[in-house]
Amino acid sequence: MSSSLEENLKLLTSDEEVLGRIDVRHVDQVAYQVVSQKHGRLAILQSAEEKSIWKRIISRLELSFTETFLATEWRDVVLGQAVADADGYLAAKRPGRGRALGHLQKAQVWQAIDEFTSELASRKLWTYDSICVEAARILAESPSKPYGHVVVDEAQDLHPVRWRLLRAAVSEGPDDLFIAGDTHQRIYGATVSLRSLGIRVAGRSSRLTINYRTTAEILGWSLGLLAGQRVDDMDEGLESLSGCRSDVHGSPPRTAAYATKAREMDELAARVRTWLDSGVAPAEVGVAARSNTLVDDAVTALRRVGIAAGSLAQVLPGDAVRVGTMHRMKGLEFRCVAVIGAGEHQMPMAGAVTPVEEDKSLHAADLQRERCLIFVACTRAREDLHVSWHGNPSPYLTPLL
Numbered sequence: 001m002s003s004s005l006e007e008n009l010k011l012l013t014s015d016e017e018v019l020g021r022i023d024v025r026h027v028d029q030v031a032y033q034v035v036s037q038k039h040g041r042l043a044i045l046q047s048a049e050e051k052s053i054w055k056r057i058i059s060r061l062e063l064s065f066t067e068t069f070l071a072t073e074w075r076d077v078v079l080g081q082a083v084a085d086a087d088g089y090l091a092a093k094r095p096g097r098g099r100a101l102g103h104l105q106k107a108q109v110w111q112a113i114d115e116f117t118s119e120l121a122s123r124k125l126w127t128y129d130s131i132c133v134e135a136a137r138i139l140a141e142s143p144s145k146p147y148g149h150v151v152v153d154e155a156q157d158l159h160p161v162r163w164r165l166l167r168a169a170v171s172e173g174p175d176d177l178f179i180a181g182d183t184h185q186r187i188y189g190a191t192v193s194l195r196s197l198g199i200r201v202a203g204r205s206s207r208l209t210i211n212y213r214t215t216a217e218i219l220g221w222s223l224g225l226l227a228g229q230r231v232d233d234m235d236e237g238l239e240s241l242s243g244c245r246s247d248v249h250g251s252p253p254r255t256a257a258y259a260t261k262a263r264e265m266d267e268l269a270a271r272v273r274t275w276l277d278s279g280v281a282p283a284e285v286g287v288a289a290r291s292n293t294l295v296d297d298a299v300t301a302l303r304r305v306g307i308a309a310g311s312l313a314q315v316l317p318g319d320a321v322r323v324g325t326m327h328r329m330k331g332l333e334f335r336c337v338a339v340i341g342a343g344e345h346q347m348p349m350a351g352a353v354t355p356v357e358e359d360k361s362l363h364a365a366d367l368q369r370e371r372c373l374i375f376v377a378c379t380r381a382r383e384d385l386h387v388s389w390h391g392n393p394s395p396y397l398t399p400l401l
């Protein structure tokens with residue numbers, strides 16, 4: 001997405017001097033650079049290793065918590081609220097955490113987290129979150145800031161550790177932070193209160209209601225995916241979709257069910273061929289899928305019939321159809337979009353949803369994120385949207401069928 005933003009920046013100016021002063025980067029890259037300047041090359045803890053460290057701690061301390069629970073408690077409560085010690089953790093509120101903890105349980109959780117962070121420190125291992133914490137600390141202590149102004153896009157997906165980093169990356173003053181986001185498109189992380197992070201948006205924000213990208217037909221249909229959902233406004237209130245509109249009209253989105261994946265892939269290739277034959281450039285066709293496997297399947301199906309196509313995970317030539325996971329589709333747009341594999345077994349994706357018996361709140365948040373993902377994918381289409389699946393449709397789609 002940052003390369004797409006960088007490209008679009010060139011539509012605003014071609015002045016190399018101006019472009020040279022604008023740094024378009026993922027916030028984690030900013031954090032890595034700040035921390036590596038001080039500590040050298042950083043070794044990143046891989047998720048399988050993280051799990052096994054938590055598992056060892058759970059078994060050593062004979063705890064009844066799962067590794068997911070402890071990892072989330074560390075990330076969202078300890079790092080999220082910048083808790084520094086046991087007393088801070090015992091006093092911390094735990095909004096959005098499904099399982100209530102008594103005093104003794106909190107002491108056990110703190111001991112586990114303390115052992116976990118000590119192990120990371122002794123092995124010199126970092127997570128992307130801990131890099132952000134360290135970067136924010138370094139920048140907060142430094143009198144000189146790397147940026148004069150910071151523009152934040154896709155703000156709904158940033159964890160508090162990233163907000164603290166961004167806050168510390170620019171001195172406080174007029175036009176220090178400009179924030180754009182849409183909480184209906186939250187596909188990572190959980191609800192954040194900007195107020196609690198010292199970022200004041202009340203009375204200083206505007207709601208954009210006109211959608212210039214897509215047709216009224218595609219917008220109306222896609223908004224149906226979110227009907228009845230309560231969505232926050234990042235400032236301790238609720239966001240609304242009322243008044244959202246598009247003034248451009250076109251064909252209504254089409255949906256199609258197939259008996260098998262193979263058939264769905266064949267029909268995808270036929271659909272893309274129709275778009276290309278009608279004059280749509282290959283790079284203006286996007287195909288969105290929930291999993292990497294399905295992305296590969298779609299690329300193979302398109303190439304099999306002679307259509308140049310590639311995954312958005314790679315650098316693509318200008319004349320190829322873009323196929324990507326729904327996560328990769330964020331922030332992009334295409335004249336025509338095919339959302340594939342929108343079936344009951346793919347959306348929500350079972351592996352991405354915490355079991356309800358493990359953590360009720362995480363379970364609900366995960367389901368909501370899956371719903372937002374399909375909304376994000378569908379709203380990438382400017383003119384034509386085609387949604388398909390094999391087997392039964394996703395429960396997110398059934399109210400619209």
Ligand SMILES: Nc1ncnc2c1ncn2[C@@H]1O[C@H](COP(=O)(O)OP(=O)(O)OP(=O)(O)O)[C@@H](O)[C@H]1O
Nearest residue numbers: 180181182185208211212213214330331332333379
């Ligand atoms: N005022 C405008 N007049 C005409 N076209 C516009 C205007 N504002 C935006 N657009 C066009 O609408 C499309 C979507 O704009 P943009 O990418 O800024 O939206 P967005 O809110 O960031 O979308 P999302 O968050 O869903 O990715 C782009 O093609 C952009 O060029």
